[in-house]
Amino acid sequence: VIGFLPSHRNKEIATMKFDTLAIRREGAVLFVEMLAPPLNLLGPELVRDLISLIQQAEGDKAVRVLVFKSADPDYFISHVDVARRKENGQALASGGTTSFALLFHRLSQSRLITIAQIEGRVRAGGSEFVLSLDMRFAAKEKAIFSQFESAFNAIPGAGAAQHLTRLMGRGRALEVLLSADDYDADLAERYGWINRALPAEMIGDFVKALAHRIATLPAAGLATIKNRVNAIALASAEVMQRDADLFFEGLRQPEGVSRMDAAFKHGFQTRDAEMDFPQLLRTLS
Amino acid sequence: VIGFLPSHRNKEIATMKFDTLAIRREGAVLFVEMLAPPLNLLGPELVRDLISLIQQAEGDKAVRVLVFKSADPDYFISHVDVARRKENGQALASGGTTSFALLFHRLSQSRLITIAQIEGRVRAGGSEFVLSLDMRFAAKEKAIFSQFESAFNAIPGAGAAQHLTRLMGRGRALEVLLSADDYDADLAERYGWINRALPAEMIGDFVKALAHRIATLPAAGLATIKNRVNAIALASAEVMQRDADLFFEGLRQPEGVSRMDAAFKHGFQTRDAEMDFPQLLRTLS
Amino acid sequence: VIGFLPSHRNKEIATMKFDTLAIRREGAVLFVEMLAPPLNLLGPELVRDLISLIQQAEGDKAVRVLVFKSADPDYFISHVDVARRKENGQALASGGTTSFALLFHRLSQSRLITIAQIEGRVRAGGSEFVLSLDMRFAAKEKAIFSQFESAFNAIPGAGAAQHLTRLMGRGRALEVLLSADDYDADLAERYGWINRALPAEMIGDFVKALAHRIATLPAAGLATIKNRVNAIALASAEVMQRDADLFFEGLRQPEGVSRMDAAFKHGFQTRDAEMDFPQLLRTLS
Numbered sequence: 001v002i003g004f005l006p007s008h009r010n011k012e013i014a015t016m017k018f019d020t021l022a023i024r025r026e027g028a029v030l031f032v033e034m035l036a037p038p039l040n041l042l043g044p045e046l047v048r049d050l051i052s053l054i055q056q057a058e059g060d061k062a063v064r065v066l067v068f069k070s071a072d073p074d075y076f077i078s079h080v081d082v083a084r085r086k087e088n089g090q091a092l093a094s095g096g097t098t099s100f101a102l103l104f105h106r107l108s109q110s111r112l113i114t115i116a117q118i119e120g121r122v123r124a125g126g127s128e129f130v131l132s133l134d135m136r137f138a139a140k141e142k143a144i145f146s147q148f149e150s151a152f153n154a155i156p157g158a159g160a161a162q163h164l165t166r167l168m169g170r171g172r173a174l175e176v177l178l179s180a181d182d183y184d185a186d187l188a189e190r191y192g193w194i195n196r197a198l199p200a201e202m203i204g205d206f207v208k209a210l211a212h213r214i215a216t217l218p219a220a221g222l223a224t225i226k227n228r229v230n231a232i233a234l235a236s237a238e239v240m241q242r243d244a245d246l247f248f249e250g251l252r253q254p255e256g257v258s259r260m261d262a263a264f265k266h267g268f269q270t271r272d273a274e275m276d277f278p279q280l281l282r283t284l285s
Numbered sequence: 286v287i288g289f290l291p292s293h294r295n296k297e298i299a300t301m302k303f304d305t306l307a308i309r310r311e312g313a314v315l316f317v318e319m320l321a322p323p324l325n326l327l328g329p330e331l332v333r334d335l336i337s338l339i340q341q342a343e344g345d346k347a348v349r350v351l352v353f354k355s356a357d358p359d360y361f362i363s364h365v366d367v368a369r370r371k372e373n374g375q376a377l378a379s380g381g382t383t384s385f386a387l388l389f390h391r392l393s394q395s396r397l398i399t400i401a402q403i404e405g406r407v408r409a410g411g412s413e414f415v416l417s418l419d420m421r422f423a424a425k426e427k428a429i430f431s432q433f434e435s436a437f438n439a440i441p442g443a444g445a446a447q448h449l450t451r452l453m454g455r456g457r458a459l460e461v462l463l464s465a466d467d468y469d470a471d472l473a474e475r476y477g478w479i480n481r482a483l484p485a486e487m488i489g490d491f492v493k494a495l496a497h498r499i500a501t502l503p504a505a506g507l508a509t510i511k512n513r514v515n516a517i518a519l520a521s522a523e524v525m526q527r528d529a530d531l532f533f534e535g536l537r538q539p540e541g542v543s544r545m546d547a548a549f550k551h552g553f554q555t556r557d558a559e560m561d562f563p564q565l566l567r568t569l570s
Numbered sequence: 571v572i573g574f575l576p577s578h579r580n581k582e583i584a585t586m587k588f589d590t591l592a593i594r595r596e597g598a599v600l601f602v603e604m605l606a607p608p609l610n611l612l613g614p615e616l617v618r619d620l621i622s623l624i625q626q627a628e629g630d631k632a633v634r635v636l637v638f639k640s641a642d643p644d645y646f647i648s649h650v651d652v653a654r655r656k657e658n659g660q661a662l663a664s665g666g667t668t669s670f671a672l673l674f675h676r677l678s679q680s681r682l683i684t685i686a687q688i689e690g691r692v693r694a695g696g697s698e699f700v701l702s703l704d705m706r707f708a709a710k711e712k713a714i715f716s717q718f719e720s721a722f723n724a725i726p727g728a729g730a731a732q733h734l735t736r737l738m739g740r741g742r743a744l745e746v747l748l749s750a751d752d753y754d755a756d757l758a759e760r761y762g763w764i765n766r767a768l769p770a771e772m773i774g775d776f777v778k779a780l781a782h783r784i785a786t787l788p789a790a791g792l793a794t795i796k797n798r799v800n801a802i803a804l805a806s807a808e809v810m811q812r813d814a815d816l817f818f819e820g821l822r823q824p825e826g827v828s829r830m831d832a833a834f835k836h837g838f839q840t841r842d843a844e845m846d847f848p849q850l851l852r853t854l855s
Contacts, residue, residue, distance in 0.1 A: 113463060134459045150795060153788035161798045167454040169737040170803035171765050174704045177795045178683060178784050189475075190759075195456050214463050216570035218438035218540040224531055225435060225462045228446045233455035246794055255788040285786035398748060419744045452739040474760075480741050499748050501855035503723035503825040509816055510720060510747045513731045518740035 013056050013063065018049040022071065028064040028215035029208075030057055035071035039271040042100075042125050043081035044091040051095035051103070057112055064219055065211045068133065069117040076118045076143070077126030078274055080158075082260065100125055100158040101244035104132035105237050109230060111223050113214050117207045118143045118185075119200060123277060127193075128158035131167075134226065136193070137207055138185040139200035145188045148180040149247065151281050152263070153256035157247025162235035167192040182278050259284055298341050298348065303334040307356065313349040313500035314493075315342055320356035324556040327385075327410050328366035329376040336380035336388070342397055349507070350500045352492055353418065354402040361403045361428070362411030363559055365443075367545065385410055385443040386529035389417035390522050394515060396508050398499050402492045403428045403470075404485060408562060412478075413443035416452075419511065421478070422492055423470040424485035430473045433465040434532065436566050437548070438541035442532025447520035452477040467563050544569055583626050583633065588619040592641065598634040598785035599778075600627055605641035609841040612670075612695050613651035614661040621665035621673070627682055634789060635781045638703065639687040646688045646713070647696030648844055650728075652830065670695055670728040671814035674702035675807050679800060681793050683784050687777045688713045688755075689770060693847060697763075698728035701737075704796070706763070707777055708755040709770035715758045718750040719817065721851050722833070723826035727817025732805035737762040752848050829854055 013023060013030065022033040032053060036046045057063045070076045080100065081088065089098075097103045107114065114133040122130055123146040130136050138145075147164070149156045156177065165173040168191045176183065176191070185197035198206055214222065250256055260268075266283045267273025273280050298308060298315065307318040317338060321331045342348045355361040365385065366373065374383075382388045392399065401415040403423040408431040415421050423430075432449070434441045441462065450458040453476045461468065461476070470482035483491055499507065535541050545553075551568045552558025558565050583593060583600065592603040602623060606616045627633045640646040650670065651658065659668075667673045677684065686700040688708040693716040700706050708715075717734070719726045726747065735743040738761045746753065746761070755767035768776055784792065820826055830838075836853045837843025843850050 113459075133456075134463070135456050150784075150787050150791050153791035155791065155794045155798055161795065162802065163455070165799050165802040167456065169762050170733070170799055171703075171705050171737065172762075173799050173803070174683075174796065175765050175780075177799065178704070178787070178792055179780060180787060181780075181783065192454050192457075195460050210460075210464060210466075213466065214435075217435050217463070217465060218535075218538070218544065220538060220540065221435050221438035221440065221535045222463055224440045224535060225446065226459065228440055228528065228531070229450050229455055229458050229462065232447065232450045233458070243798065246798070250788075250791045250794060253788070253790060255790070259788065398744075418741075419748070420741050448740070452741065477739050477742075480745050495745075495749060495751075498751065499720075502720050502748070502750060503820075503823070503829065505823060505825065506720050506723035506725065506820045507748055509725045509820060510731065511744065513725055513813065513816070514735050514740055514743055514747065517732065517735045518743070 013053075013060055016056065018053065020046045020049045021053060023053070025063075027212065028062060029067060029211045030063050030065070031067045031069070033069055033071045034077065037072075039078045039269070039274060040070055040072045040075040041081040041269060042077050042079065042088075042129070043084050044087040047088055047091040048094065051091070054107065054110065054112070055095075058110060063112065064222070065113045065115065065215045067115045067117055067207055067211050068130075070120055072120060073142070074120045074271075074275065076116075076120045076122040077129055078121055079123045080125035081269065083269060099241060099244045100128065101240040102237060104128055104158050105234070105240045108132045108234055111219070111226075113222060113226070115207055115211055117203060118194070119203065120144070121146075121274070124148055124156065125158055128156060128160045128163075131159060131163040135195050137203055138188060138194045138197050139203050140185045140197045141200045143185040143188070143197070145183045145185075145193055146181065146277060147177050148277060148281065149250075150178055151180040151284070152251055152259050153253050154247045154250030155243055157244045159235065159240050159243065161243055162239060164193065166233055180281060298338075298345055301341065303338065305331045305334045306338060308338070310348075312497065313347060314352060314496045315348050315350070316352045316354070318354055318356045319362065322357075324363045324554070324559060325355055325357045325360040325411075326366040326554060327362050327364065327373075327414070328369050329372040332373055332376040333379065336376070339392065339395065339397070340380075343395060348397065349504055350398045350400065350496045352400045352402055352496050353415075355405055357405060358427070359405045359556075359560065361401075361405045361407040362414055363406055364408045365410035366554065368554060384526060384529045385413065386525040387522060389413060389443050390519070390525045393417045393519055396504070396511075398507060398511070400492055400496055402488060403479070404488065405429070406559070409433055409441065410443055413441060413445045413448075416444060416448040420480050422488055423473060423479045423482050424488050425470045425482045426485045428470040428473070428482070430468045430470075430478055431466065431562060432462050433562060433566065434535075435463055436465040436569070437536055437544050438538050439532045439535030440528055442529045444520065444525050444528065446528055447524060449478065451518055465566060583623075583630055586626065588623065590616045590619045591623060593623070595633075597782065598632060599637060599781045600633050600635070601637045601639070603639055603641045604647065607642075609648045609839070609844060610640055610642045610645040610696075611651035611839060612647050612649065612658075612699070613654050614657040617658055617661040618664065621661070624677065624680065624682070625665075628680060633682065634792070635683045635685065635785045637685045637687055637777055637781050638700075640690055642690060643712070644690045644841075644845065646686075646690045646692040647699055648691055649694035649696050651839065653839060669811060669814045670698065671810040672807060674698055674728050675804070675810045678702045678804055681789070681796075683792060683796070685777055685781055687773060688764070689773065690714070691844070694718055694726065695728055698726060698730045698733075701729060701733040705765050707773055708758060708764045708767050709773050710755045710767045711770045713755040713758070713767070715753045715755075715763055716751065716847060717747050718847060718851065719820075720748055721750040721854070722821055722829050723823050724817045724820030725813055727814045729805065729810050729813065731813055732809060734763065736803055750851060
């Protein structure tokens with residue numbers, strides 16, 4: 001798990017500089033806006049910045065709530081950057097962890113209350129990032145959800161099978177995990193993937209009000225609530241890591257490798273091709 | 286747990302007199318209407334009456350289904366009367382139990398089939414009462430739900446964290462438990478807090494028909510079904526009591542005490558101020 | 571559990587003849603259409619055919635997805651044929667299993683991806699069959715769901731209590747299991763009984779596209795996903811068998827026997843009377 005070193009503890013978070021994050025602080029709420037061109041892939045720069053931000057925020061008692069959103073109008077987090085797996089491993093290691101599964105599990109256990117404001121695509125490891133947060137709100141007209149790992153012979157590697165099965169039950173979780181398809185915000189709400197789908201013009205104000213509301217409440221009580229809910233609904237670190245191991249096993253099989261190669265030839269990890277991921281996958285079959 | 290003494294076993298329940306309950310019996314269905322002015326707080330009189338009623342009903346084989354509703358058009362059960370904690374403890378003790386958590390847990394295991402017909406506000410311990418029942422139906426235009434314990438540095442003390450996490454999943458349960466906000470019947474249905482939201486003009490007939498339908502079915506099969514469902518979805522008495530202990534720990538902290546004091550100064554436990562509880566809470570911040 | 575003998579392994583499944591099933595194969599997808607007049611009861615012929623089909627399909631690596639639908643416009647599977655319990659037991663035994671509970675549990679663990687396309691009534695053991703499959707889609711205008719076992723003093727015997735409690739939570743599962751009532755497709759969707767309710771004119775194309783989509787994806791990854799989801803959400807074989815035992819215990823009690831006799835006198839297991847099952851049950855009370 002993450003070491004959460006107390007470095008920079010005295011530095012004002014809102015004035016810290018990140019490569020991929022813009023930070024705005026209002027009272028005890030930190031608004032975190034992600035921008036990692038060209039399509040907000042979860043690569044080493046974003047990983048380093050997110051870990052650093054969480055470490056700083058956890059060390060600052062004046063911060064209670066984190067709101068994550070994206071500065072890219074089409075992509076919240078597209079997914080983990082598969083072309084930079086080694087660098088991602090180094091970034092995770094430098095943050096004191098060994099996998100996205102364990103990083104996200106650690107985040108689910110943070111004393112910080114975390115909220116996702118999703119206004120673009122969030123697929124695979126991106127979806128698993130928001131599933132590790134405490135609450136998820138999405139813009140009806142713009143948010144798109146997918147777990148496409150099955151297209152590459154793999155189970156999701158950072159908790160989606162654990163979270164989605166508990167959130168939406170066996171039948172819907174199997175549909176989502178097996179189909180590798182895109183789901184819009186309304187269906188994501190009906191399935192329990194997110195808390196609510198809201199009109200795009202309202203989501204900002206809604207999340208802001210909720211974040212400030214929670215930020216005014218006593219911190220000890222919030223932490224107790226989160227601990228008790230996690231005791232019921234959060235898979236163990238061992239189970240999360242087992243999914244991560246199975247993810248890599250699946251991806252390494254010949255069918256995983258060949259389909260991944262083919263996907264890169266058809267535009268995988270490019271902004272245009274990933275706008276319609278189901279179409280990209282159809283070209284592989 | 287409750288002793289369920291066989292006292293008064295020969296007395297006709299429908300003719301029993303209660304301070305806070307009006308009882309009407311139709312065949313094997315008992316309709317229980319609560320009225321504890323000024324705002325249906327769960328205080329010692331209501332506690333004693335509810336325990337007595339359940340004991341009598343459990344001892345009478347001719348009773349199979351209990352329907353709970355409120356004679357107050359605005360409040361179903363507002364919440365536990367915090368100003369009368371000691372008296373509540375005595376009322377619970379005289380009924381053979383030591384906490385609302387264990388009383389409600391016992392009720393969830395009753396052979397009686399229990400239905401809530403919710404047409405007003407039901408917050409905190411009031412919500413936990415209906416969560417301990419077998420089914421919950423609410424009037425779209427009038428029912429309001431809240432777990433506001435986080436506003437007083439506490440986790441819900443009588444099962445809400447256990448029930449809501451299982452009913453609505455981690456993300457929505459955290460939102461409800463952390464926000465301390467009001468939720469209307471439609472959203473409560475979408476989140477799984479209740480079975481269904483129904484138009485106010487239909488809810489009475491709907492619940493009555495359902496209650497009578499179930500009351501005609503063989504009792505042994507109903508009891509087996511309830512036992513098997515509880516084995517999957519009902520937290521243990523130990524876990525329920527642990528939440529109760531954490532609730533009191535949180536409330537006793539300085540931040541819990543000072544916010545409770547402030548709430549009383551702003552109208553907590555008065556009929557008018559609690560009509561808009563979120564507004565009352567805003568005045569504390 | 572089922573032996574899954576390799577008999578007929580070399581035979582082309584699509585050319586096999588069944589008494590109650592019509593098979594159509596498109597690539598790796600097998601469309602299975604059930605017809606067991608007069609009302610698609612789950613009797614020994616259908617049991618034998620289903621077991622044989624699953625055995626063949628599991629033994630044929632070229633088959634990945636099974637879609638189940640009904641050739642009867644009013645009944646998907648009405649329920650288990652109670653009048654032919656002994657013959658059903660023999661059919662299950664010849665397939666290497668001892669109860670519907672264990673047969674369905676085995677089906678939930680199959681490497682095959684299974685989808686129900688429900689356009690008629692599916693009650694009791696019929697509902698439990700579709701609950702054992704991986705996904706369930708239903709026609710809004712035509713599908714009807716029920717677990718009516720409580721009307722005969724019994725808990726569902728083949729997994730419904732296990733599945734529904736996990737899919738819809740304690741309150742809604744108790745309502746469904748205790749009420750013995752009919753639920754339409756829209757309500758079944760809101761409760762989580764099915765993945766989605768779709769317009770009847772669209773359901774065929776939707777399921778076909780989903781089945782083919784999944785059939786193109788690497789088989790090993792699909793199997794891993796299914797295993798991991800089952801590890802969270804599928805009850806054990808022991809628990810499933812315990813429900814089966816309780817089912818028979820309830821049915822054998824005098825109240826179970828007398829109500830079953832009365833039901834037969836009022837048209838139980840006839841096509842016309844079962845069109846409106848709640849009405850049939852009302853005549854028993």
